[in-house]
Amino acid sequence: MDYNHRSIExxxxxxxxxxxxxxxxxxxxxxxxxxxxxxxxxSGSGLHVxxxxxxxxxxxxxxxxxxxxxxxxxxMGYDSFGLPAEQYAIQTGQHPxxxxxxxxxxxxxxxxNIGFSFDWSREVRTSNPSYxxxxxxxxxxxxxxxxxxxxxxxEPINTLIQRFESTGTIGVxxxxxxxxxxxxxxxWKTYDEExxxxxxxxxxxxxxxxxxxxxxxxxxxxxANDEVINGVxxxxxxxxxxxxxxxxxxxxxxxxxxxxxxxxxxxWPEPLVEMQRNWIGKSVGASVKFPVPQLDTTIDVFTxxxxxxxxxxxxxxxxxxxxxxxxxxxxxxxxxxxxxxxxSKKSELDRMADTKTVSxxxxxxxxxxxxxxxxxxxxxxxxVLAGYGTGAVMAVPSGDQRxxxxxxxxxxPIIPISDSQNLEEAADPNKDGRYINSDFINSxxxxxxxxxxxxxxxxxxxxxxKVNFRMRDAIFGRQxxxxxxxxxxxxxxxxxxxxxxxxxxxxxxxxxxxxxxTGEPPLGRAEGWKYQNEYEYELSTMPGWAGSSWYWMRxxxxxxxxxFASKEAMDYWKSVDLYIGGSEHAxxxxxxxxxxxxxxxxxxxxNEEEPFKKLINQGMIQGRSNFVYRLLDEEGKGxxxxxxxxxxxxxxxxPLHVDVNIVHNDILDLEKFKNFxxxxxxxxxxxxxxxxxxGTEVEKMSKSKFNVVNPDDVVEKYGADTLRLxxxxxxxxxxxxxxxxxxxxxVYKFLRKLWRLFHDAEGNFHVSDEDPSKxxxxxxHKIIKKVEEDIERFSFNTSVSAFMICVNELTDLKCxxxxxxxxxxxxxxxxxxxxxxxLWTLLGNEPGTISYAAYPAFNPDYLVESEFAYPVSVxxxxxxxxxxxxxxxxxxxxxxxLANVDVQRYLDGKxxxxxxxxxxxxxxxxx
Numbered sequence: 001m002d003y004n005h006r007s008i009e010x011x012x013x014x015x016x017x018x019x020x021x022x023x024x025x026x027x028x029x030x031x032x033x034x035x036x037x038x039x040x041x042x043s044g045s046g047l048h049v050x051x052x053x054x055x056x057x058x059x060x061x062x063x064x065x066x067x068x069x070x071x072x073x074x075x076m077g078y079d080s081f082g083l084p085a086e087q088y089a090i091q092t093g094q095h096p097x098x099x100x101x102x103x104x105x106x107x108x109x110x111x112x113n114i115g116f117s118f119d120w121s122r123e124v125r126t127s128n129p130s131y132x133x134x135x136x137x138x139x140x141x142x143x144x145x146x147x148x149x150x151x152x153x154x155e156p157i158n159t160l161i162q163r164f165e166s167t168g169t170i171g172v173x174x175x176x177x178x179x180x181x182x183x184x185x186x187x188w189k190t191y192d193e194e195x196x197x198x199x200x201x202x203x204x205x206x207x208x209x210x211x212x213x214x215x216x217x218x219x220x221x222x223x224a225n226d227e228v229i230n231g232v233x234x235x236x237x238x239x240x241x242x243x244x245x246x247x248x249x250x251x252x253x254x255x256x257x258x259x260x261x262x263x264x265x266x267x268w269p270e271p272l273v274e275m276q277r278n279w280i281g282k283s284v285g286a287s288v289k290f291p292v293p294q295l296d297t298t299i300d301v302f303t304x305x306x307x308x309x310x311x312x313x314x315x316x317x318x319x320x321x322x323x324x325x326x327x328x329x330x331x332x333x334x335x336x337x338x339x340x341x342x343x344s345k346k347s348e349l350d351r352m353a354d355t356k357t358v359s360x361x362x363x364x365x366x367x368x369x370x371x372x373x374x375x376x377x378x379x380x381x382x383x384v385l386a387g388y389g390t391g392a393v394m395a396v397p398s399g400d401q402r403x404x405x406x407x408x409x410x411x412x413p414i415i416p417i418s419d420s421q422n423l424e425e426a427a428d429p430n431k432d433g434r435y436i437n438s439d440f441i442n443s444x445x446x447x448x449x450x451x452x453x454x455x456x457x458x459x460x461x462x463x464x465x466k467v468n469f470r471m472r473d474a475i476f477g478r479q480x481x482x483x484x485x486x487x488x489x490x491x492x493x494x495x496x497x498x499x500x501x502x503x504x505x506x507x508x509x510x511x512x513x514x515x516x517x518t519g520e521p522p523l524g525r526a527e528g529w530k531y532q533n534e535y536e537y538e539l540s541t542m543p544g545w546a547g548s549s550w551y552w553m554r555x556x557x558x559x560x561x562x563x564f565a566s567k568e569a570m571d572y573w574k575s576v577d578l579y580i581g582g583s584e585h586a587x588x589x590x591x592x593x594x595x596x597x598x599x600x601x602x603x604x605x606x607n608e609e610e611p612f613k614k615l616i617n618q619g620m621i622q623g624r625s626n627f628v629y630r631l632l633d634e635e636g637k638g639x640x641x642x643x644x645x646x647x648x649x650x651x652x653x654x655p656l657h658v659d660v661n662i663v664h665n666d667i668l669d670l671e672k673f674k675n676f677x678x679x680x681x682x683x684x685x686x687x688x689x690x691x692x693x694x695g696t697e698v699e700k701m702s703k704s705k706f707n708v709v710n711p712d713d714v715v716e717k718y719g720a721d722t723l724r725l726x727x728x729x730x731x732x733x734x735x736x737x738x739x740x741x742x743x744x745x746x747v748y749k750f751l752r753k754l755w756r757l758f759h760d761a762e763g764n765f766h767v768s769d770e771d772p773s774k775x776x777x778x779x780x781h782k783i784i785k786k787v788e789e790d791i792e793r794f795s796f797n798t799s800v801s802a803f804m805i806c807v808n809e810l811t812d813l814k815c816x817x818x819x820x821x822x823x824x825x826x827x828x829x830x831x832x833x834x835x836x837x838x839l840w841t842l843l844g845n846e847p848g849t850i851s852y853a854a855y856p857a858f859n860p861d862y863l864v865e866s867e868f869a870y871p872v873s874v875x876x877x878x879x880x881x882x883x884x885x886x887x888x889x890x891x892x893x894x895x896x897x898l899a900n901v902d903v904q905r906y907l908d909g910k911x912x913x914x915x916x917x918x919x920x921x922x923x924x925x926x927x
Contacts, residue, residue, distance in 0.1 A: 012834045024072065031070055036555070042103035049711050053733070080125045081542075085103075086513055096513070114711060132484040145157055145603070157204060168186075179202070228349060231350055242346070243344065276591060280470065283304045284304065286457065288463040311398045311417035312394045312396055313395060314407070315395060317363075336363060351383060358409040365378045370460065396417065399417055481507070481523065489530075521541070570608075645688075663694050667692065711723060767843065781860075799831065826840075829850050874906050
């Protein structure tokens with residue numbers, strides 16, 4: 001019988017589903033291994049061939065680990081809350097849950113079609129109330145927690161309340177807002193409930209504060225920094241402006257040091273680790289206060305170079321800084337307001353990236369230098385961010401390039417800070433230059449100046465040593481509908497949690513998925529939606545990263561109604577052993593996940609400090625676009641004639657993208673092209689050798705470039721096993737590589753060749769129980785060793801090449817030995833599970849599946865060479881190769897060689913003077 005990939009693959013996909021072949025249990029003595037993919041957002045367009053790359057790699061590793069005797073957890077689910085479904089709902093009026101369900105169904109069909117060994121009994125969906133009940137529960141725990149710097153962990157808020165009741169704020173060392181009150185236990189007890197709640201909100205890990213956010217009016221929501229590109233929304237390209245709003249935030253900065261330390265304990269790609277380190281951005285320096293007498297306040301700045309304080313010639317505030325309005329004088333009001341409006345149109349990322357543009361506005365006010373008492377002008381500029389540090393910087397033009405450009409542009413003083421005449425040297429604390437502008441630190445080195453200055457500032461009450469982080473607390477809210485409701489209601493303007501037994505707080509029905517006419521989020525449209533029919537609920541929903549920040553734990557125990565996961569399940573699975581996903585999540589999902597994981601550990605819900613032990617970032621599969629070349633007339637207008645690639649330079653043409661699905665091996669299907677677009681129906685062609693050859697270019701896969709390849713089409717034509725092997729064959733997992741359908745035929749032919757090893761010339765199944773030859777065993781054990789080494793180092797592409805070589809060798813040897821072929825298909829099973837299941841059954845292995853067979857043991861004896869094809873030369877000239885046993889000594893070699901008929905012919909009767917023999921290298925006969 002011939003190899004019928006469709007019937008074989010459908011048969012085994014049904015078998016796996018019916019028998020729950022990959023359902024995982026904790027009741028086993030096997031060692032555990034947890035393999036996880038970053039779960040997808042189910043979009044309406046479904047998967048293209050680039051999407052399954054990481055899934056195929058993780059599936060190969062999961063299947064391999066089962067063969068090696070591990071109990072493998074390999075789950076899949078859907079990150080199913082999100083803006084796309086909501087935008088579609090706004091356009092059509094259809095509930096996001098309906099489109100999300102349809103999209104999930106499409107994804108499931110495509111995933112099943114590729115033959116993944118997911119444990120579908122553990123599927124999770126972030127938009128399912130049984131799941132987001134626990135997302136809400138984790139939020140409640142964060143709200144009811146504070147971070148104790150003494151114990152370096154989160155603790156229940158009740159422990160802080162108890163300290164306030166017994167000793168007030170004495171001895172409390174907490175991560176908190178800057179403006180916390182100092183009070184005694186007696187004073188705390190005099191506070192009414194509202195005052196106590198206001199003060200506790202300054203300590204809670206989930207808290208409300210006024211924040212500067214990226215507001216997108218067209219989408220009606222706040223966007224994260226990574227959702228804004230060049231001042232517009234990533235999705236839809238709508239304008240985004242900076243706006244101040246009351247927002248929920250997560251105090252991720254409490255974990256900054258632990259997040260940094262944890263990077264030393266994980267096996268992650270170094271570029272990704274470096275991205276997180278830079279994002280967290282630990283800096284050791286000083287907090288300095290610049291007095292503003294007219295407002296009876298201070299401007300607080302953080303600096304890593306307090307030694308340059310005598311070079312300060314102005315102070316710069318972020319345009320959003322809370323003091324800007326009060327500091328702006330009447331004469332400067334118009335200029336400042338205009339500048340603030342311009343700045344609001346830029347995203348924070350754009351402001352950080354723009355290092356060349358110099359812009360700003362003078363407030364008209366002055367601060368006092370904390371050490372000299374001199375007046376220092378106060379400016380605003382968009383290169384200072386409200387959310388980073390204190391939103392203010394002390395500008396030292398002689399020590400900082402950006403301050404220098406600003407000072408030069410606005411003709412501000414540039415005060416030298418050292419005896420160096422070079423800006424870079426002056427800014428380098430490792431140089432030996434002495435400070436020259438103050439008697440206080442004159443002639444001091446950097447190491448001498450810093451502690452002396454901090455001590456002086458502390459004496460004056462105008463500064464102290466401080467560690468700062470670039471990372472800011474994470475905004476935790478979106479003004480949209482399709483997200484998790486925040487389990488909070490408001491009483492007298494203060495937030496309170498609903499009761500745990502009232503979870504989940506379900507999304508209410510609304511008439512439209514748009515903000516209300518008064519600007520409230522869509523949940524404001526819900527009629528009668530109030531807590532206990534009296535108190536207003538929070539109308540924002542949680543951000544997209546909420547549900548994905550803990551989902552790997554839910555996979556451990558997905559049907560538990562009493563906990564997000566049982567302690568027993570988490571003690572067994574512990575953490576993810578292998579996580580595969582995109583590097584674009586470095587400073588989003590991967591950072592937030594680590595934060596929530598550490599928090600839940602602090603509260604005793606599990607024991608692991610890090611969620612993902614090993615992480616691999618798969619590269620992108622790029623599209624391979626095809627082009628046709630439209631002939632232009634004398635006026636430069638397009639005609640309906642198209643010129644083949646090799647002839648286009650002879651004509652005036654313009655390239656047009658053409659659907660890659662109507663091109664095969666770069667040859668255009670002319671009839672399908674005529675049906676491609678109505679205006680091409682009468683197209684004419686200038687051919688070369690009777691064919692139309694298309695041009696090619698590697699680009700990102702996109703519908704607009706007509707280069708999207710649907711995996712369903714590939715599976716239908718070539719099979720899922722071919723798709724799996726081919727995606728691995730394209731190149732190293734971590735690297736970007738172009739999709740090229742031209743090469744897929746070779747992989748398909750390989751599988752057909754494998755199939756023929758098990759069948760005779762008439763197509764009948766036929767294997768032999770004879771013992772294999774040494775050459776056959778050698779071919780087998782080479783592939784056993786090669787694939788094991790490749791999979792362990794995630795070098796999947798080289799394994800595919802090795803499989804092809806192995807099958808070619810066995811074909812040449814006419815091998816049909818059961819002892820070789822059965823082990824071969826076990827080794828191949830992780831890559832091509834359908835064909836190997838079928839061949840396993842044909843070999844008589846009943847009942848069931850190859851999935852839990854044992855990976856063959858490598859025997860190095862079979863790779864030991866016992867024979868060598870010696871190059872035989874006469875007087876130094878190579879004449880022939882002669883296979884001889886490596887065990888032969890000089891005498892035996894001479895006798896064997898000189899007795900050979902072909903050698904005698906080359907000697908032509910001449911007497912032999914000597915035979916030069918180098919074992920395992922050469923034989924040279926001297927005559």
